[in-house]
Amino acid sequence: MxxxxxxxxxxxxxxxxxxxxxxxxxxxxxxxxxxxxxxxxxxxxxxxxxxxxxxxxxxxxxxxxxxxxxxxxxxxxxxxxxxxxxxxxxxxxxxxxxxxxxxxxxxxxxxxxxxxxxxxxxxxxxxxxxxxxxxxxxxxxxxxxxxxxxxxxxxxxxxxxxxESMLDAVTAVSGSGPAYIYMLAEALVDSGEQAGLPRDLARALVGERVTSPGGTTMAGLEALEQGGLRAAVRAAVTRAARRARELRSAPARTPR
Ligand SMILES: NC(=O)c1ccc[n+]([C@@H]2O[C@H](COP(=O)([O-])OP(=O)(O)OC[C@H]3O[C@@H](n4cnc5c(N)ncnc54)[C@H](OP(=O)(O)O)[C@@H]3O)[C@@H](O)[C@H]2O)c1
Missing domain, CATH: 3.40.50.720 (NAD(P)-binding Rossmann-like Domain)
Incomplete structure (x- = not known):
């Protein structure tokens, strides 16, 4: 139209x-x-x-x-x-x-x-x-x-x-939402590097700047930091990598 x-x-x-x-x-x-x-x-x-x-x-x-x-x-x-x-x-x-x-x-x-x-x-x-x-x-x-x-x-x-009363919540979910996903990707990159991946390769996944200082997205990202998102992702990658090593050394067991 x-x-x-x-x-x-x-x-x-x-x-x-x-x-x-x-x-x-x-x-x-x-x-x-x-x-x-x-x-x-x-x-x-x-x-x-x-x-x-x-x-x-x-x-x-x-x-x-x-x-x-x-x-x-x-x-x-x-x-x-x-x-x-x-x-x-x-x-x-x-x-x-x-x-x-x-x-x-x-x-x-x-x-x-x-x-x-x-x-x-x-x-x-x-x-x-x-x-x-x-x-x-x-x-x-x-x-x-x-x-x-x-x-x-x-x-x-x-x-x-x-x-209009819903727009602030919309801003927090969809306006800022992609940035939360990028933060998750970034946390994965950090964790991937820690698990032995080259930083450059990992960095290519998170090249976009999506926040303004003092904006709504930044406020949400700070809450994710405070809530321990990075640490949780790091623990997840470390645990998954350890499980992969276990599976390699015991290939006959059923993967979970
Ligand atoms: N980017 C997003 O994904 C996104 C998502 C949802 C909502 N928004 C909203 O969209 C709005 C714009 O965001 P943006 O990312 O496009 O910002 P931006 O890239 O910083 O652009 C802001 C624009 O406003 C102009 N401007 C500032 N004061 C002005 C004035 N007095 N007269 C005329 N133009 C003026 C700036 O001109 P100069 O460059 O000449 O200073 C610039 O062109 C924000 O309110 C933001 O909350 C953005």
């Missing part, structure tokens, strides 16, 4: 690029429908313009005038600045879509007045079009608005509609 709206991306980072690539690959949007801005990284904006053929600007008034759907793809701590920058240009004809963790619809509505707001919580798997995205509508958003957001995010994976 195509979305026949113009879309403005505020934020041109990992999430914006993954979503842009996904919607173009799925044929949901054409590059001519999209205008992208960021804060100060000229090189990145120029690279996106070249690679994806999208329009770019640093003029938020122009972006707001040219776009019907505004995707807020900035870090939560940048949201207050962004909301005050676009506040004067936001109208009831804009649909505001925020992917920022932990910023309630109500906080966005307070700054943007008449604009309907939908929050979306995708995850890092957006980049490989295998995201699980939960979406939740604010006070002024109706079924037509949710349908637009659903179509956009279905271009990068599965979408479910939830009440």
């Amino acid at each position: 195509q979305v026949d709206r113009t879309i403005g991306f505020i934020g041109a980072g990992n999430m914006a690029e993954a979503l842009l690539r996904g919607v173009f690959a799925a044929g949901v949007l054409r590059p001519t429908q999209c205008t992208v801005t960021n804060k100060s990284n000229d090189k990145r904006l120029a690279r996106l313009a070249r690679a994806l053929a999208v329009r770019t600007t640093r003029d938020k008034a122009r972006l707001m005038a040219e776009s019907e759907v505004i995707i807020l793809a900035v870090k939560p701590h940048d949201m207050p600045a962004v909301l005050s920058e676009i506040g004067p240009y936001a109208t009831a004809r804009h649909l505001i879509v925020s992917v920022a963790a932990g910023v309630p619809c109500e906080a966005i509505e307070r700054c943007l007045g008449a604009s309907p707001v939908v929050r979306a919580m995708p995850n890092t798997s957006t980049a490989v079009r295998a995201s699980a995205t939960a979406i939740a509508s604010g006070r002024l958003a109706g079924p037509d608005h949710l349908a637009i957001v659903r179509t956009l995010f279905e271009a990068v994976g599965w979408v479910g509609v939830v009440p």
Whole structure:
């Protein structure tokens, strides 16, 4: 399905690029429908313009005038600045879509007045079009608005509609979830090295950076550390390796 709206991306980072690539690959949007801005990284904006053929600007008034759907793809701590920058240009004809963790619809509505707001919580798997995205509508958003957001995010994976009160839990499970699995893989790499594997080979399995300092994922990872995940994985690998040696020295016994 195509979305026949113009879309403005505020934020041109990992999430914006993954979503842009996904919607173009799925044929949901054409590059001519999209205008992208960021804060100060000229090189990145120029690279996106070249690679994806999208329009770019640093003029938020122009972006707001040219776009019907505004995707807020900035870090939560940048949201207050962004909301005050676009506040004067936001109208009831804009649909505001925020992917920022932990910023309630109500906080966005307070700054943007008449604009309907939908929050979306995708995850890092957006980049490989295998995201699980939960979406939740604010006070002024109706079924037509949710349908637009659903179509956009279905271009990068599965979408479910939830009440906004569930979004923090969604963030903890699916937004940060892939990082927990990577941590498990990393713990396996450490343990594998301890069991005699070359570090380089093991490292190739865990090359991705998935957390921001102070973010929700980092908080979850700290809890996994405190809960002893690494030590438990190390014990599992050590025990499995020992069992393998036992089996080698007693091949006639039934493996368990
Ligand atoms: N990455 C994920 O997998 C993921 C998953 C779920 C949710 N999210 C959410 O998605 C949001 C973006 O994450 P990300 O990983 O894409 O972050 P990112 O790569 O750091 O990108 C953030 C973008 O925001 C821009 N920005 C900051 N302040 C701005 C301003 N005042 N005006 C315009 N642009 C501004 C930055 O511009 P400059 O580069 O010029 O500073 C940058 O382009 C976050 O809220 C995060 O919680 C991300």
